[in-house]
Amino acid sequence: MSNQDLLIELGTEELPPKALHSLSASFTASIEQQLKDSELAFTSIKGLNSPRRLAVLVEGLQSEQADKIVEKRGPAVSVAFGADGQPTKAALGWARGNGIEIEQAERLSTDKGEWLLHKATEKGQSVTTLLQGFIDKALKQLPIPRPMRWGNSSHSFIRPVHQVTVLFGTDVVDLEVLGIKSSNQVTGHRFYHPELVTIESPARYIEQMADAHVLVDFEQRKAVIREQIEELAEQEQANPIMDEALLDEVASLVEWPVAHVASFEQGFLAVPKEALIYTMKDDQRYFPLQARNGELLSRFVFISNIESKDPAQVISGNEKVVRPRLADAQFFFTTDQKTPLSDRVKALHSVLFQKQLGTLGDKADRMSALAGDIAAQLNDDVSAAQRAGLLAKADLMSNMVMEFPEVQGVMGMHYARIDGEPELVAEAIEAHYHPRFAGDTLPESTVGCAVALADKLDTLAGIFGIGQTPKGDRDPFALRRAAIGLLRILVEKALPLDLTRLVQSAVTQYGDKITATPELVTQIVDFLLGRFRAYYEEQGVPVDVIQAVLARRPTVAYDFDQRVQAVRSFKLNPQAEALAAANKRVGNILTKAEAEGTQLGAKVNADLLQEDAEKALYQALEAAKQELSADGYNAALSRLAALRTPIDAFFDEVMVNADDTEVRNNRLTLLADLRGQFLNIADISLLQA
Structure with missing residues (x-):
């Protein structure tokens, strides 16, 4: 067994530039995975490409698979032989299928019985034998939305293929790919080296291509x-x-x-x-x-x-x-510049936003009202927010944006300045599209935030209102992106706005175009809260931390973030694991008591506390509560973490289900009070070790 370098290259006509990188990555990844699955060792693998080729270079590739022993289990001994000790038809058929006599079979003993066993040697295949299948499979897996045919060939690919090169060491591997026989010849630069280049070995491929004025890396x-x-x-x-x-x-x-x-x-x-x-x-x-x-x-x-x-x-x-x-x-x-933005708003009423939801002009009116409402909640310039909301989409009717769609918003800002609109309005028009993608900037001004939020909320409310919610990978209105952008603005700009109120206001703007029910508002808010998982996972926040906060369903996004950061820090506390387990235990006890119809008291009756451990927990909890209301979430969880010792002592020394009903219910009330203090922040019982 030896190791050689392998080169695979498909010489094509010019490949789509925006697809080249993904095609090359997919081709290389498929070849790599198949080599690994076939247990063929190699030193390195690299995808190479240019506008007219896809290539893979594998260094130090094992020339053939190692032989391996394959265990083929047969029928259980109890059914392989009859009462007379002779092999049954099942046993004989199995032996025949494995090319052995029944006497050659070994026995395999397990805790479930004894079985017939044959250990067969499976001969390893050579790389040259396997390559045809590898390449064919890799080509089928390429992300090609619209393959094409060329000439009289029945084969199809993203672009016509003219050469196929497969070299293992210095030898050409005899294959046929897409109807083309493999060789050791490739195309050079179209102008500098129009003649074919004969590749001497995979190791020299990059160098020889550079000599032919092609940088394949x-x-x-x-x-x-x-x-x-x-x-x-x-x-x-x-x-x-x-x-x-x-x-x-x-x-x-x-x-x-x-x-x-x-x-x-x-x-x-x-x-x-x-x-x-x-x-x-x-x-x-x-x-x-x-x-x-x-x-x-x-x-x-x-x-x-x-x-x-x-x-x-x-x-x-x-x-x-x-x-x-x-x-x-x-x-x-x-x-x-001959037509002011304000005049273009009228033209928006001739462009459909969505057939059930009206025109872009209708959307502009809703955005204006909603942006003003948000600005009022933030104690900012309501009239500027309303004006920016009204004009935000007007540049879509300009010649510039119709020709160059990517400058929408930006041109609205420039035209607003030319029209003499306040600078705050002009900047908000441009900013309302932000963030447009992950990592994009956010609106600078509060008015800009108000208009950006209004735009995203209006789309969410309308599309949810007509029942066209995202399903699976389908999200034609980019609602997930809008939701993430909305949450980013609320969190990263520290805006104290409640999602329920925002959504309710957005739904109300639609009037009779949608049915404004509490269930619709709840559905949209739940969708927004659900986007927090993707938002925080990108930041490396553990899923259980997010779930612990989601369980409490705080609807002020900035407050949600404060809880997440506090619980994330708390999870690093040495006491966190024990306290999470204790909270889970308390939760289970209270759930069982509720199922049994137990009525808890409004507060703990100190006179009914009997054991030293329950008195200690009560006193520690009361002392902590005196300061919790003034603490932030981080400080509050730190104070609650200090209760671990009295909590552990309580469970070690106190029988919750006392015979005396009043004493039992009082102890349950104490546990409910304890759990309630944690639940004011998050359900830490969901934290994992």
Whole structure:
């Protein structure tokens, strides 16, 4: 048995850039898992790719599986032989199926009896034999929504495949993949190396591809692009505007990246920079440059796939391409200014929000009223919140946003400023979409928070009101994202707003479009509370901590967070495990007493306390209660944790179910009082060790 390197490469036409990374990761993961499942050891595995290939490189791969002993259990001895000691048909059939005589069978003794057993040696298969199945399975598992066919082939893939390379060591593995015979030849760069490259061995693959002007390591290509952009930006004394998603996409578009700086006319800078940035990044895959002070420059970096002998021509060509797009943005911006945002609100009434819930104009009216209500609860500027809520969606009717949807909200802010709206209103219009994704910023002002909350609450109330709740993976109205965003605003901005009141207000705004029942409000609030689990799990909060707080159903999100943080800290207390167990025990005792119809007293009768341990617990609890009301949740749980000793002594020395009914009920009342103090914060009986 030996170890060799393995190379698998599918040479294709240009793969979709936004899918390349996920395709490569899936292909590699499937091959890796199949190798592990087949018990084939290897040193390392790496996914490689470029716009025209998917590849996997495995180093130090075991050439064949080890032989292994497989135990094949037969029928029980009691049924394998008859009363005369002769083998039954079942036993003979089993032996025949295993290629042995019945006399060759071994015996397996267990606590349930004795069984016939055959230990067979299963010969390990070679990698070259298994590879066909591995590759076929990996291709079937690729996330390809719409495969295509090409030529006269009956095979389908995301793009036409032209070469298949499978090398184990220096030998070509004879396979057929998607109707193409395997070889050791791959395509080089389309322009620099149009002829095929003969790969000498998997170990030389990366090097030979680089010689053919193809960087097959995605991370290397991405690093080269980042380095080139930063170097050119430094020469321009500017900062590049680049994000990981754009870098990933550009790295998926080129095999041999070469960066250049180009420019556009200064006059375009009169357009809000967000629209220009969007045009350059999303339409052209360019990297805009901005001055050290944050102002956008009339220059950008783009990535070419060749080292041109005349780079000026390449630069000029890209400048010609971007100019019409920037001119469009300039035209839209100029034209839009002729119509104030307030006039565009009327046009919102011609656009459907949802057929059962009315138009975007209806939504704007509801948002205005709801934002004003929220601002009033926060003692902030009600009129500004109402105005921002009314205008928040108006820019959807502008030419700029219709052409460049990604700048919605941002353009509303700019147009509001041009119209002379208060700055607080303008900022709130932009902020109301936040947070748009995990880790996104939150609205800065309270008015911005009010409008953002109103938008999300309105959508939640309406969609729940018509019964289109998220089911499984289906969430067409992104209600889960809206709920998480809403909770983030409430928690991270420390807003003392009650979810029940917020939802009730949102439901009321719909009038007769939905049936405003207490059950609907409860359903929506429960949905929001349920999102806390995902919110906190991302922060590494243990599930049992979240459940302990959820059990008490606090509906003020900021208060919910304070409890979670307190219980999270409490769980680290050395007393926590014992106190959680004690709370669980108390809960079980009280549940049983309730089931038996026991009526507890309103408060503990100190005169009925008999045992020293119950008196000590009562006194300790009363002393703690004097200070609990003034404590925060952290301090309160610390004080309650100090009760562990009298609690343990109570259970060691006191019989709760005393013969005297009054004494028994008084002890139950003491336990209920004790548990109630913990339940004021969370149900810590749900905490796990």
